[in-house]
Amino acid sequence: MTSTPVPQSKINATLADPGKGEHLWVILAMYKVGDDTIRRMNSGEDPGPTLLDHENLLTTEGAGCFKCEQPYSKFIAHRKCTGSMGDPS
Numbered sequence: 001m002t003s004t005p006v007p008q009s010k011i012n013a014t015l016a017d018p019g020k021g022e023h024l025w026v027i028l029a030m031y032k033v034g035d036d037t038i039r040r041m042n043s044g045e046d047p048g049p050t051l052l053d054h055e056n057l058l059t060t061e062g063a064g065c066f067k068c069e070q071p072y073s074k075f076i077a078h079r080k081c082t083g084s085m086g087d088p089s
């Protein structure tokens with residue numbers, strides 16, 4: 001089993017805006033979280049170290065732009081990004 005511990009600095013990390021008009025390309029990965037981990041969280045316990053490995057990787061999605069929420073295409077990549085990093089309200 002190949003596993004990678006998640007660096008604490010990457011948990012709920014604040015993303016840096018690459019700049020106005022620049023896309024922030026991302027690929028999302030979804031990992032299955034075990035029932036034991038959820039039970040520990042439900043009882044207020046530390047869920048323990050989160051490991052990302054090939055066994056619990058469910059899917060990846062992308063690439064897409066985090067800011068304008070458009071999937072990658074040559075057209076979108078050549079166009080300036082019209083999105084923003086967050087809700088301005």
Ligand SMILES: [Zn+2]
Nearest residue numbers: 023065068081
């Ligand atoms: Zn964009």
